[in-house]
Amino acid sequence: MSQLASQVSSDLKQLASDVLSKALKAGATDAEAVVYEGDEFSALVRLGQVETLKESGSRAVGLRVFIGQRTASTSSSDFSSESIERLVEGAITLAKITSEDPFAGLPEPQEFGKIEEDQHLYFDDVNEMPPAERIEIARRTEAAAMAYDARIQNSGGGDFDTSTSHKILMNSRGFTGEYRRSYCGFSAAPIAHDEKGNMQRNYWFSNSRTVEKLENPEEIGHEAARRTLRRLGARQVKTQKAPVVFSPEIARSIIGNIFDAANGDSIYRNASFFSGMLGEQVAGENITVIDDGTIIHDGIGGFGTRPFDGEGLPTRRTVLVERGVLKNYVSNTYTARKLNMKSTGNASRGLAGNPGIGAGNFFLEAGSLTPEQIIGDVKNGLYVTETMGFGVNLVTGDYSQGASGLWIENGELAYPVEEITIAGNLKDMYKNIVAIGNDLVFRGASAAPTIHIEGMTIAGA
Numbered sequence: 001m002s003q004l005a006s007q008v009s010s011d012l013k014q015l016a017s018d019v020l021s022k023a024l025k026a027g028a029t030d031a032e033a034v035v036y037e038g039d040e041f042s043a044l045v046r047l048g049q050v051e052t053l054k055e056s057g058s059r060a061v062g063l064r065v066f067i068g069q070r071t072a073s074t075s076s077s078d079f080s081s082e083s084i085e086r087l088v089e090g091a092i093t094l095a096k097i098t099s100e101d102p103f104a105g106l107p108e109p110q111e112f113g114k115i116e117e118d119q120h121l122y123f124d125d126v127n128e129m130p131p132a133e134r135i136e137i138a139r140r141t142e143a144a145a146m147a148y149d150a151r152i153q154n155s156g157g158g159d160f161d162t163s164t165s166h167k168i169l170m171n172s173r174g175f176t177g178e179y180r181r182s183y184c185g186f187s188a189a190p191i192a193h194d195e196k197g198n199m200q201r202n203y204w205f206s207n208s209r210t211v212e213k214l215e216n217p218e219e220i221g222h223e224a225a226r227r228t229l230r231r232l233g234a235r236q237v238k239t240q241k242a243p244v245v246f247s248p249e250i251a252r253s254i255i256g257n258i259f260d261a262a263n264g265d266s267i268y269r270n271a272s273f274f275s276g277m278l279g280e281q282v283a284g285e286n287i288t289v290i291d292d293g294t295i296i297h298d299g300i301g302g303f304g305t306r307p308f309d310g311e312g313l314p315t316r317r318t319v320l321v322e323r324g325v326l327k328n329y330v331s332n333t334y335t336a337r338k339l340n341m342k343s344t345g346n347a348s349r350g351l352a353g354n355p356g357i358g359a360g361n362f363f364l365e366a367g368s369l370t371p372e373q374i375i376g377d378v379k380n381g382l383y384v385t386e387t388m389g390f391g392v393n394l395v396t397g398d399y400s401q402g403a404s405g406l407w408i409e410n411g412e413l414a415y416p417v418e419e420i421t422i423a424g425n426l427k428d429m430y431k432n433i434v435a436i437g438n439d440l441v442f443r444g445a446s447a448a449p450t451i452h453i454e455g456m457t458i459a460g461a
Helices: 003-025 081-097 131-147 217-229 248-261 264-268 333-338 371-376 426-432
Strands: 030-046 049-067 070-076 152-171 176-193 199-201 204-208 240-246 289-292 317-322 361-364 380-388 398-409 412-425 433-436 451-459
Touching: 003 030, 003 049, 003 081, 003 152, 003 176, 030 131, 049 081, 049 131, 070 081, 131 152, 131 176, 131 217, 152 217, 176 217, 199 217, 204 217, 240 248, 248 289, 248 317, 248 361, 248 380, 248 426, 248 451, 264 333, 371 412, 380 412, 398 426, 412 426, 426 433, 426 451
Parallel strands: 240 380
Antiparallel strands: 030 049, 030 152, 049 070, 152 176, 176 199, 176 204, 240 451, 289 317, 289 361, 380 398, 398 412, 412 451, 433 451
């Protein structure tokens, strides 16, 4: 850590410590402070010209206080002593008038902890790259997409984004933790026209915690162009039941519903189709789903990696579903107490409010088949590349979403399809995943390989 960064860290820790001291002096029996500082940069180039350019910095402090089993929280982006006084006074006043909650309170002291080893979450090169270079990468990516094919005549633009953040969590039970994170990424979104003037658009992107691991701008531009062109001439298909193959980008959201269904908050409210299902078979034996907040890939921390959760508990690896059997719910301290369990280290929190429940690096374990082999085994079916709208009922498991993609005929991608709806029930869908791809790649905090689900309803013409 540089001398400047070290000084900033020291100043932010002092602020957190001062806020806690003031809260305890004002009558709090326990307190927790979060201090955040971050920077963001964003450039959008459209048709070769810079359309938007943004650079911003932010910092804020959040305070959660407990008076016995009453709790309240406040936050502020003003670090002046007058503002800090108001922050503390506001939290104490609110806590005094809230109802008591027998499950409220910080975790027990012995539960606190953090991963001490460097998780490689922060890289200086994200901020060291000159803005002109970032803009040039956005321009190159868009230009590569535009030059790929004469049918690409317009563009949603090429962009380049960076962000860095520094977070400190401190509480009155002796926990102090901090980490810094960096991010950079770019994309292109070309628009293609067919001979009838119909338009289609798509995109592709590259992202990382370090500039060194970003992919080639021309390759990303070409991939964005390929994804856009394959949508030209899309049509509807007849309503039918058929196999559906989900691309990794869409499989990720299908599998992500497992995390939502296993969320302790939904479980204790009895608002999930996983309620009361621990130890039961909820998916096929080929399904193993994991949440892991400790992953490091090729010397770089995952997008969902961090040393501790939103309450100061060490992050960990939790198997939610193992060979189809529901093994764990995911929870923070509050929901764990309600369920008479232990927190899984999945507390997530912003600056104000009580902690929620969030994933670390959440994924479906890869299979052994290539995407080509999975598609090759389908005689007639749908390959989904995009879904629209929100149509998932976690209470019943009912699933229905607008979709587009490519129709599979005799094991090959035949033509593009759109204006269709795919429907099923997640309870059946998870048991009907008959093939899993070997193409697991983390482009975010959650990931899944290609999956093939049998017997879904496709509503079309």
